[in-house]
Each structure stands twice: as structure tokens, then as C-alpha cells.
Amino acid sequence: MDEKMSQPAPTRLWNKNFLLMWQGSLVSELGSVLYSVAIGYWVYSATGSSTLMGLPASIAMVMRFLLSAVCGAIADRADRKRIIVGMDLARGILMIAVGAVALAGRLSVPVVIAAAALGGMADVMFSPAVSTVFVDLVPASELTRAQSLSGSGTTVIDIIGKSISGLLVVAVGVPWLILFNGISFIISAVSEMFIDIPANVKQGQPISVSNIIGDMGRGLTAVRSSRVLYRTLFFALGINMLLSGFYSVMLVFCTQKGLDVQQYGLLSGIDSVGSLLGMVMVGLIKMDGRTRYRVAAISFFASIAATALISWAAGAAAIGLLLAASSFGNAIFNTIFNSAMFLMIPRDKRGLVIGFVMSGSIAGSAISTMIYGALGDVMSLGAVLPIASAIGIAISIPLFSDKDFRQVFADETQEQA
Numbered sequence: 001m002d003e004k005m006s007q008p009a010p011t012r013l014w015n016k017n018f019l020l021m022w023q024g025s026l027v028s029e030l031g032s033v034l035y036s037v038a039i040g041y042w043v044y045s046a047t048g049s050s051t052l053m054g055l056p057a058s059i060a061m062v063m064r065f066l067l068s069a070v071c072g073a074i075a076d077r078a079d080r081k082r083i084i085v086g087m088d089l090a091r092g093i094l095m096i097a098v099g100a101v102a103l104a105g106r107l108s109v110p111v112v113i114a115a116a117a118l119g120g121m122a123d124v125m126f127s128p129a130v131s132t133v134f135v136d137l138v139p140a141s142e143l144t145r146a147q148s149l150s151g152s153g154t155t156v157i158d159i160i161g162k163s164i165s166g167l168l169v170v171a172v173g174v175p176w177l178i179l180f181n182g183i184s185f186i187i188s189a190v191s192e193m194f195i196d197i198p199a200n201v202k203q204g205q206p207i208s209v210s211n212i213i214g215d216m217g218r219g220l221t222a223v224r225s226s227r228v229l230y231r232t233l234f235f236a237l238g239i240n241m242l243l244s245g246f247y248s249v250m251l252v253f254c255t256q257k258g259l260d261v262q263q264y265g266l267l268s269g270i271d272s273v274g275s276l277l278g279m280v281m282v283g284l285i286k287m288d289g290r291t292r293y294r295v296a297a298i299s300f301f302a303s304i305a306a307t308a309l310i311s312w313a314a315g316a317a318a319i320g321l322l323l324a325a326s327s328f329g330n331a332i333f334n335t336i337f338n339s340a341m342f343l344m345i346p347r348d349k350r351g352l353v354i355g356f357v358m359s360g361s362i363a364g365s366a367i368s369t370m371i372y373g374a375l376g377d378v379m380s381l382g383a384v385l386p387i388a389s390a391i392g393i394a395i396s397i398p399l400f401s402d403k404d405f406r407q408v409f410a411d412e413t414q415e416q417a
Contacts, residue, residue: 031184033161072355095182245368278331303329
């Protein structure tokens with residue numbers, strides 16, 4: 001462990017470790033996108049139920065909500081490389097097994113549900129570990145650009161995967177796409193085996209129920225004792241609750257606006273392109289601390305304003321333009337904000353705090369989805385957006401006006417020990 005701890009910090013963005021992690025994640029992301037479309041298509045074809053069609057994704061969300069904080073605490077103490085490689089191998093083997101069952105003509109809804117539960121458990125263990133490792137693989141001064149490149153690559157893969165998924169389902173069949181997903185995880189794991197990951201501060205310390213519970217308690221104390229972090233976490237939870245649910249029921253909104261399913265699909269693509277352009281822009285432009293804060297603030301409030309204006313837009317073209325503008329601003333803010341927040345968290349508590357953030361974000365999104373779904377049955381969603389956006393701006397202004405919060409962006413290159 002001492003040898004790993006003495007490993008020199010990266011001095012440039014384009015280093016071997018970052019490239020290996022990035023290429024592995026892109027391959028597995030393509031497999032995951034194709035799998036999600038293929039398995040949803042299979043479930044709907046087999047059952048005719050839209051509820052069951054969304055069940056695998058719902059199970060994964062529940063797993064992340066329940067276990068993110070616990071798995072984050074484990075990631076702070078365990079060998080993160082073993083977690084990352086092991087979880088990708090486990091998901092690869094699981095998907096290959098499911099693909100083999102499908103090829104044998106024995107795929108069933110219970111098998112799909114079991115795979116979703118097991119895959120969700122592996123994913124919730126993987127996510128905090130890979131998030132904390134990502135920070136260690138690039139110089140602190142390049143973290144924003146690294147986040148931008150990673151997010152841009154994922155968005156491109158998502159767009160490509162969704163664009164070709166329907167064709168591939170027909171051309172090669174669901175079983176082969178499931179197998180491809182498994183192989184993609186194996187390729188990702190092999191790539192990750194060659195990454196040099198520095199040991200975490202707590203790595204090697206005993207992992208037990210009492211230790212994990214103690215770590216979670218200390219993590220909560222650390223969050224509460226940091227005024228900026230505490231307020232930031234509640235800000236993220238509140239914004240997710242107010243606005244994220246709209247995008248999950250955007251089909252309902254489009255129907256209320258008189259648009260058809262094809263136009264809805266086009267708008268979804270435009271939304272992704274807006275996000276991609278925002279992340280690319282952040283990756284291309286280097287900014288000092290003051291500029292970073294100003295760009296993040298302007299992008300955030302512009303994004304919410306564009307979301308509110310969607311309510312009054314008439315026609316697919318106007319809605320698409322505002323959706324792209326909202327996603328563009330949101331992507332810029334999130335890329336800058338996430339990299340600043342990672343460095344704000346003390347290194348020995350990153351996995352745990354990121355786990356809490358994931359749980360809170362998922363909870364906020366789930367509540368928001370339920371609220372927007374219920375409201376969409378009884379009223380126009382166009383009437384909800386301006387109110388939710390106004391509340392979002394109101395709760396955000398005090399945080400953005402806080403000098404300590406502004407300093408977080410200025411100090412992005414200063415990593416917390």
C-alpha cells in the first residue's frame with residue numbers, strides 16, 4: 001500500500017490511466033444502452049405491459065437509493081481497483097449468462113427481474129468507487145475538462161446506441177444484444193486491469209458492519225459541519241425534486257401540446273445534442289476561478305429560465321430550441337459544479353459522501369417523477385413548469401450569493417486532504 005500511496009499525482013490530462021478508464025467506460029456504456037432498449041422491447045413484447053417494461057430500470061433505481069451510502073463507505077476502505085474490475089467482471093458474466101438463457105429460448109420475466117436486481121447491486125458498488133478514482137486519475141486543474149470529455153463521450157454513445165438499437169433488435173435479435181452487453185463489460189474490466197490507481201486514505205482498514213455504520217455517522221457529521229457542502233446537497237435535492245420529473249413525463253407534455261410520438265422522439269434527440277454541446281464547450285475552454293463561477297451561475301439560471309419558457313412555446317421547433325438551450329446550460333453548470341464538489345469533499349470521505357449525494361439525487365428524482373406523473377393526469381404540465389422554475393430560482397439565489405460557495409469554484413484546483 002505504501003508504494004501506491006507514493007505514486008506521483010498525474011501532471012497532464014491525457015495520461016494512460018485516464019484513457020484506459022475512459023475507453024473502458026465508453027465500450028460498456030454502448031453495451032448498456034443497447035441492452036436497456038433490447039430488454040425493454042422483449043419485456044413489452046412478451047407481456048404487453050408498459051409497467052413491466054420499466055420494471056428493470058425501476059429495480060436498479062431502488063438498489064441505488066437503498067445502498068449507495070453503504071457502498072460509498074465500503075469504497076473508502078476497500079481496494080477500489082478490485083471493486084471496479086470485479087463489478088465489471090460480475091456484470092459481464094451475469095449478462096453473458098442471461099444471453100445464453102435467451103439464446104436457449106428460456107428467457108422469462110423472473111429471469112429479467114433477477115438480472116436487474118443483481119446488476120443493480122453490482123452497479124451501486126461500482127459507481128462510488130469509479131467516481132472517487134476518476135478524481136485521482138487527472139490533475140485537479142484539469143478535472144472540469146476531464147468531466148466534460150467523459151460526459152461528452154457518454155452522451156455521444158447514448159445517442160448512437162439509441163439511434164441504432166431498433167435496427168439491431170430486428171437485425172440480430174435480443175439475445176445477441178444481451179451477449180454483446182456482457183462482452184462489453186468484460187472488455188471494460190480488462191482495460192481497467194491496467195490502470196494504476198492510488199490507494200485511498202482508509203484502504204486496508206477493516207470492513208465490518210460497525211465500522212461502516214461508524215463511517216456513515218462520521219460522514220453525515222462532516223457534511224453537516226461544512227456549511228457550504230450541507231447547503232449544496234440540499235440545493236441539489238431541491239432542484240431535482242422541482243424539475244427533473246418533467247423530463248420523465250415529457251411525452252405527456254408533448255401530447256398536451258398536440259405533438260405526436262415522432263416529434264417527441266426528435267425532441268429527445270435535440271435535448272441530448274444540447275447537453276453534448278454544453279459539455280464539449282466546457283472541455284474546450286480553460287477558465288480561471290472567477291470566470292468558472294460566472295459561467296456556472298449564468299448557465300444555471302439561463303437553463304431554468306429556458307425550462308420555464310417551454311410552457312409558452314408553440315410548435316415542435318420552438319420547444320426543441322428551448323429544450324436544447326436548457327440542456328446546454330444545465331450541462332455546462334453540472335460539469336463545472338460536479339468537479340468543484342468532488343474536490344470540496346475530504347479525500348477519505350469521498351466515496352461515502354458521493355453515495356449520500358447519489359441517494360439524495362435519486363430520491364429527489366423519484367419524488368419529482370411521481371409528482372409530475374400525478375399532475376399530468378389532472379392538469380396541463382405547461383402550467384406547472386413556470387411555478388417550479390420560479391421556486392427553483394428562489395431557493396438557488398441565496399446559495400449562489402454565498403461568498404463561500406463562490407470560493408468553491410475559485411478553489412477548484414485545491415483538493416481537500
